[in-house]
Amino acid sequence: MSEEATVMAAEAPVFEHPYNQAVPGAVVGTWADETDPALVVAPDKIIALLQHLREDKGYNYLSSLTCTDYLSYNGKKRTGVDERFEVVYHLFNTATGGGHISIHVRVPDDDTVPSVTGLFPSANLQEREVYDLYGVHFDGHPNLRRVLTWEGFHGHPMRKDWKEAYYEADVKPFRSRHPKGEYVWHEDKVPWGRNATYPAGWDPESWEEPVTYVPVSQSPHHKPGDIDTQSLVINFGPHHPSTHGVFRMLTRVEGETILALEPEMGYLHRNHEKIGERNTWLMNMPFTDRLDYINSMSNNFGYATAVEKLAGIEVPERAEYIRVIMAEFTRALNHMWVVGFVLNDLGALQTPALYAIEEREMILDLFEEASGARLMCNYFRFGGVARDLPDGWLETARYLANDRIPRALDMLDRLLKDNEILKARGRGVGYLPPEDLLALGVSGPMLRAAGIKYDVRKARPYSIYERFEFDIPTLPEGDIYARYYIRILEARQAVRILQQALRDIPEGEIMGGKGGYTLRPPEGEVYHAVEAPKGELGFYLVSDGKPNPYRYHVRSPSFINLNALGPMSIGYKVADTVVILGAIDIVLGEVDR
Amino acid sequence: MFGSGLLKGLGVTLKHFNETFIDDRKKVPSRYVDSIQLDEKRRLLHQPAYQEGLLTIQYPEEKRLLPERFRFIPMLLWDTEKGEDRCTACGICAKVCPPQCIWIVRDSDERGKPVSRPAEYYIDAAVCMSCSFCVEFCPFDAIKMNHDYELAVYDRYPQLVYDKEELTVPIEYYAALWPTQYEQEEIARKEKEEKDRIAAEKKAKAKAAREAAKKAGGAAAAKPKRSKADLEALKAKAAAKAKAKAAGGEAGDDEAAKKKARLEEMKRKAAEKAKQRKAGAGAAPAAADDEAAKKKARLEELKRKAAEKAKQRKQEKGE
Numbered sequence: 001m002s003e004e005a006t007v008m009a010a011e012a013p014v015f016e017h018p019y020n021q022a023v024p025g026a027v028v029g030t031w032a033d034e035t036d037p038a039l040v041v042a043p044d045k046i047i048a049l050l051q052h053l054r055e056d057k058g059y060n061y062l063s064s065l066t067c068t069d070y071l072s073y074n075g076k077k078r079t080g081v082d083e084r085f086e087v088v089y090h091l092f093n094t095a096t097g098g099g100h101i102s103i104h105v106r107v108p109d110d111d112t113v114p115s116v117t118g119l120f121p122s123a124n125l126q127e128r129e130v131y132d133l134y135g136v137h138f139d140g141h142p143n144l145r146r147v148l149t150w151e152g153f154h155g156h157p158m159r160k161d162w163k164e165a166y167y168e169a170d171v172k173p174f175r176s177r178h179p180k181g182e183y184v185w186h187e188d189k190v191p192w193g194r195n196a197t198y199p200a201g202w203d204p205e206s207w208e209e210p211v212t213y214v215p216v217s218q219s220p221h222h223k224p225g226d227i228d229t230q231s232l233v234i235n236f237g238p239h240h241p242s243t244h245g246v247f248r249m250l251t252r253v254e255g256e257t258i259l260a261l262e263p264e265m266g267y268l269h270r271n272h273e274k275i276g277e278r279n280t281w282l283m284n285m286p287f288t289d290r291l292d293y294i295n296s297m298s299n300n301f302g303y304a305t306a307v308e309k310l311a312g313i314e315v316p317e318r319a320e321y322i323r324v325i326m327a328e329f330t331r332a333l334n335h336m337w338v339v340g341f342v343l344n345d346l347g348a349l350q351t352p353a354l355y356a357i358e359e360r361e362m363i364l365d366l367f368e369e370a371s372g373a374r375l376m377c378n379y380f381r382f383g384g385v386a387r388d389l390p391d392g393w394l395e396t397a398r399y400l401a402n403d404r405i406p407r408a409l410d411m412l413d414r415l416l417k418d419n420e421i422l423k424a425r426g427r428g429v430g431y432l433p434p435e436d437l438l439a440l441g442v443s444g445p446m447l448r449a450a451g452i453k454y455d456v457r458k459a460r461p462y463s464i465y466e467r468f469e470f471d472i473p474t475l476p477e478g479d480i481y482a483r484y485y486i487r488i489l490e491a492r493q494a495v496r497i498l499q500q501a502l503r504d505i506p507e508g509e510i511m512g513g514k515g516g517y518t519l520r521p522p523e524g525e526v527y528h529a530v531e532a533p534k535g536e537l538g539f540y541l542v543s544d545g546k547p548n549p550y551r552y553h554v555r556s557p558s559f560i561n562l563n564a565l566g567p568m569s570i571g572y573k574v575a576d577t578v579v580i581l582g583a584i585d586i587v588l589g590e591v592d593r
Numbered sequence: 594m595f596g597s598g599l600l601k602g603l604g605v606t607l608k609h610f611n612e613t614f615i616d617d618r619k620k621v622p623s624r625y626v627d628s629i630q631l632d633e634k635r636r637l638l639h640q641p642a643y644q645e646g647l648l649t650i651q652y653p654e655e656k657r658l659l660p661e662r663f664r665f666i667p668m669l670l671w672d673t674e675k676g677e678d679r680c681t682a683c684g685i686c687a688k689v690c691p692p693q694c695i696w697i698v699r700d701s702d703e704r705g706k707p708v709s710r711p712a713e714y715y716i717d718a719a720v721c722m723s724c725s726f727c728v729e730f731c732p733f734d735a736i737k738m739n740h741d742y743e744l745a746v747y748d749r750y751p752q753l754v755y756d757k758e759e760l761t762v763p764i765e766y767y768a769a770l771w772p773t774q775y776e777q778e779e780i781a782r783k784e785k786e787e788k789d790r791i792a793a794e795k796k797a798k799a800k801a802a803r804e805a806a807k808k809a810g811g812a813a814a815a816k817p818k819r820s821k822a823d824l825e826a827l828k829a830k831a832a833a834k835a836k837a838k839a840a841g842g843e844a845g846d847d848e849a850a851k852k853k854a855r856l857e858e859m860k861r862k863a864a865e866k867a868k869q870r871k872a873g874a875g876a877a878p879a880a881a882d883d884e885a886a887k888k889k890a891r892l893e894e895l896k897r898k899a900a901e902k903a904k905q906r907k908q909e910k911g912e
Contacts, residue, residue, distance in 0.1 A: 368660055
């Protein structure tokens, strides 16, 4: 035994774990063994361990990277741990499917963590988010800037000791919204201008946004002897019809060719996760509607299943069927929407988009009849769904699933499959190799359009998806055309699931568990992901046994898919970036949270 | 072939033109088949799923026919029979409200003792997110979701902070808006009242009997509560119960088999239904006529109620 090893053994008892044979001293403990077992890893060994997991164990997909501030943690299981922050990694194996590996790295307040962007570029935006919201520094990150808040923002809002200007109480329900018995507007409580503070050394008057972070390409596109041109920075958005909301792309172009592209976001940021930590568990349900507001049902699905997994709540048979029906209707609806709006981005303004979303109206009517709202459905509860289906609902749903939606998909397919413009603009545009897409953390239809057969519904079946016969369609090309066409194919599979679910749906209860409005899940944590229409929608929840979630994190597919926007756009024309962005299919409610 | 895409696209446009625009130009277009005429100009539209094309609703003359479960801003129910608020100011709605937009002040009697009735009840409609949790968790059926969505005003404060008076509606209004649910609730309520009544009667009877026995107790010696034969019978009953419990495991299996059989039956039925519908797809509109008549009746009623309410309010405001 070498001297070094003896010294280490004397310092702390060596933790036994199979991974420690490959990477000695990596795993130093475990966490949340009862709910969702996680490994605690030494900060200096994280890169080595992730590399080992990726290269030898096939864990090639860093799905989620986030952080928890344990400053005011009330649980009993963390006694004796001094480090304030824990950076949490969730890894998947896309080839074999199956469960995740969850890794915690404990960080004291003023320390740094090594950045894993070199190994997994998908950590790019996620580490920036953690830096922005928690102030945890990542060593070696190429572009560690704020991402959701702006540069003049004072403090890190997800820290437990950060209070907003009109702070009322740590958790809801508030003792009274109007403590003095008088009605007060929030605006009056936030006298901006007098109350706003800036970080030390930051002057709002002299500040100018630096654009130097839009890198200059190393290879100019003109040959010697051509007219000498210079690259320039062009700003897209935030108010631009092509960005599907308030989203901004900073591009460096030469001629019309994109040399570099940097997505800028956060214009719709409302600190969803901080709101979620003050809410009770149930109160978060209507807030999830507002993430991806086109697909509120599948957001509900993700959150409900995650909490059920944490609290161990059983869902009755009929409720499971209703959930699957709603989720698959949502998928069909979303994919038709995307097909229509990809055309919109290609310049076929409005008309084809409206034809594509005609059936969406019928589906939204169904949602409204069942839940009371077309978009903000708020339909799922822990242990079931809010209300049973009304009379006649199933007949209409069956008509749509068996007849009308397949017909509409056929129409779109016939119309667009061989369309010259779609082919000319889509074939070979926005290409990235599949392994790059995986490394960038891209999920959902984007991945399957590049030939990777990865779908959460098959990889780790949740709810009752293993009962239905359906395929995961893949296309090998990985370009805009494939991304458009995969949506038609996936919508057809959604219809196939719908037909089976609507055929087999049994009578019975729609709510399991205890019901009621207070829930106290056991102490621990959980990560659970569902296949939302836009990709892997994950919820990372930490409970300290209180009626409010201690940590509530949304792994939103739209946000993480944007990692690929820059690399995908390089070398294509300015007009192509519009449709490259359109084919990622982002919703800003989910990107900015 | 070059240009075939163009022709295909024009074909699709023509199809949509045929389904909607031409229909619009007819005097009594078929797209109004399921709609409800309110007066000369105004009507409520409901497009059934089997109708091709997609209607344009000429708002504000035409409006959507809202489904019963439509939720917008909550309303408080006034029990017209008893002449009181159904709300007891228990505060559960304020507790579960995700954006915390409900504010209640409990009433008190002359001596300052709190009573189960709200003195003030505010909902900040600018903050309300229409989630309907208050309705779901109200134990007294006192708060329900209103369908009235035309709330636009010039100022958020004080117009969008609704007080108790603005929120309160008579129970008949609710019954017209949510007929199915109202009926179910009434049945449940009647059942519960009946149960309570029976229980109260029993209690009263027992009390009377006890008092009678007390009176008679002086004369006759107290009889043993149960005769020997009765006790034997009770024992036998208990034994039988225990036996049944022991055999419970078998019964469970039986139930599972039953459930499975029922599921199979359901599947068969579903298949049959699908077949039938395929055979008689044309029958659907006829069946919907009945439905439309019902809806119309419901809406007529609703309209009348709403007018009444408005009148009432005007009068109140005039005073």
